[in-house]
Amino acid sequence: MKLPTDKKQRTQVLAGIAIGAVVVVGAAIYFGVLPVLKSKKEKLARIVELQEELDKANIEIKKMANVIEKNREVLTKTKEISDKYLLQQVLDNYKIPATEILETQAKKVGITIAVKDGGMSDVASPPNQKATRTVRCYTAKVSAECGYNDLIKLLKQIESINPYFCVISVTVAGQPLQPDPTKQLIGVEVQWPTWVDPGMSAKLDSKLAKLNEDVKSEAKGDAKPAKKN
Amino acid sequence: MAVFGGGGSVPGNIRGNMNLRVELILEEEKRSASVITFKSVTRIAVIVVPLILALVIAAFAYSMWQLNSNVTILEGKLATDKPRKEKSVELQSQLGANQQVLAELEGWQKSRLNVSEQILGVQQETPDKIQLSSLVLSQEIRFTNGAPARVFGMSLKGKAVGAAAQTHVVKLQSQLRNAPVFVNVMENTRVTDFRSVEGAPEANKNDRLFQINCAYKALLFSPPEAPRKTKKEKEEPKAEE
Numbered sequence: 214m215k216l217p218t219d220k221k222q223r224t225q226v227l228a229g230i231a232i233g234a235v236v237v238v239g240a241a242i243y244f245g246v247l248p249v250l251k252s253k254k255e256k257l258a259r260i261v262e263l264q265e266e267l268d269k270a271n272i273e274i275k276k277m278a279n280v281i282e283k284n285r286e287v288l289t290k291t292k293e294i295s296d297k298y299l300l301q302q303v304l305d306n307y308k309i310p311a312t313e314i315l316e317t318q319a320k321k322v323g324i325t326i327a328v329k330d331g332g333m334s335d336v337a338s339p340p341n342q343k344a345t346r347t348v349r350c351y352t353a354k355v356s357a358e359c360g361y362n363d364l365i366k367l368l369k370q371i372e373s374i375n376p377y378f379c380v381i382s383v384t385v386a387g388q389p390l391q392p393d394p395t396k397q398l399i400g401v402e403v404q405w406p407t408w409v410d411p412g413m414s415a416k417l418d419s420k421l422a423k424l425n426e427d428v429k430s431e432a433k434g435d436a437k438p439a440k441k442n
Numbered sequence: 443m444a445v446f447g448g449g450g451s452v453p454g455n456i457r458g459n460m461n462l463r464v465e466l467i468l469e470e471e472k473r474s475a476s477v478i479t480f481k482s483v484t485r486i487a488v489i490v491v492p493l494i495l496a497l498v499i500a501a502f503a504y505s506m507w508q509l510n511s512n513v514t515i516l517e518g519k520l521a522t523d524k525p526r527k528e529k530s531v532e533l534q535s536q537l538g539a540n541q542q543v544l545a546e547l548e549g550w551q552k553s554r555l556n557v558s559e560q561i562l563g564v565q566q567e568t569p570d571k572i573q574l575s576s577l578v579l580s581q582e583i584r585f586t587n588g589a590p591a592r593v594f595g596m597s598l599k600g601k602a603v604g605a606a607a608q609t610h611v612v613k614l615q616s617q618l619r620n621a622p623v624f625v626n627v628m629e630n631t632r633v634t635d636f637r638s639v640e641g642a643p644e645a646n647k648n649d650r651l652f653q654i655n656c657a658y659k660a661l662l663f664s665p666p667e668a669p670r671k672t673k674k675e676k677e678e679p680k681a682e683e
Binding site: 249252253256257259260263264266267269270271273274276277280281283284287288290291294295299336346347348350361362364365368369372376377378379380381382383384385386387406420427 | 502505506509510512513516517519520523524526527529530531533534536537540541543544546547548550551553554555556557558561562565574575576577578579580581583590592663
């Protein structure tokens, strides 16, 4: 296409071409380049965000093995204490096993005792707090007629077999009309800790089993090669 | 056709060489001898500029494709790691709860008073001139800084015989505080009653009835909770690091 020979017309044509070019380039930048640049910025921000999340995830994942092991230790110890030292119900009754334990120990020191039910009780919380307790206690009331030395033997015997068992009350009273010092009136209250939830022991077993599964699945997860995307 | 010459008519009497140049090409048809012309630059530009543009666009498209690819890879990795991270956080929460249960349980052992030892200690520390008539040991639950604790109390009643009855009672009171079996667990001891025996015969006029009350130190089930730090206090150690 030839430009007009007339200078004025030529100038007008060139100006028109220049304006057209500016408009086209401007439109291309506004509708083409800017959105793409915006999209690139968003993608870069997204990558930074994803990387941060991955770093946080890695920190938590690295702790996992240690946490599983600590959990296992704590649960194993709790289960051991539960099985060995906490009073377990027999036929929905705590007096039955308590009486059996106390009478067995009394027999060993040669004393005859009578056991009464002292009931269940909770360790209270302060008035302004409401603590969730998992342990409560059963109290048994023991009465006997024996000497002071026999009382000491009985208490020593009971306390030695269970470090969680607690004597909370002792009453020793001489009988005015009974001069024999081996016939003193003895009253003892003893407490065992026990679970608030009677099914706690089974729950501990199930938690330990689940932990073992977590250990296995974690080991499998570490052994798998990384997937390529 | 342009004719260029000496111009005008030639005088008859002057004869010489006269060069004539005939221009057969119009001014506007003349070509420039220069290599760089507007047309050549335009032709080159028409090829080169789109080529450069195409390269720039291709490079940009490639970088966008790479970004998209990176995002996809990272999202895939996060999809795999997120459940494990959540599992780890859940296990940590469970560990906290399990440790609390164990601590509560162990509190029963820590708060226990070895009563057989105390009863034996009373027997061993009671002077010969004292006859105990009753011993009552009891426990109550109290709160120390919001933490529950067992607090034991012991009451001894008896009779001290002889002229040195008071001395014997004071000695017993002191031993109940300072003897090895009591020193770490006993808070204080007090003689709350000391009187003569009513209707006692003359030979026993110096005999005295007494009562000693003993208060034990509180035995916590668990240590009291540490006071919660404010946000400022938490940030200060970090600033020091």
